[in-house]
Amino acid sequence: MRYRDLVQRVIAAKHADLELGLSRAREQEGFVLLVSQLLESTCWPYTVRMDNRFAVTFVMSRGKVQFEHQIRAVWQTLAARYEVYRTGDAVEVCSCRPDGYSCRVVFEEE
16 A cells, blocks of 8 residues: 555544534534523523533633532532533533433633
């Protein structure tokens, strides 16, 4: 096999991986938008981040209330619609259906 053929194989594999990631991003968009709407209702500011594997993390500012009250309020808001798990000072949100969508809510000091 020639060198340029090898390069083309690598590029094709990377392209296929990117296409799969984009497909997954499109599929999970509705889930992420609904989580965002639920977080909006809590009135605490947040930003949304996405890594290079299309995993979404909501970074919420800590409010003026005690942290335990805030994380419990966020947990309850999300648990009304999704499966929610607390992992330390973060919250994992998973879709109830078997589509495997998930995201994280982490809290940071203002």
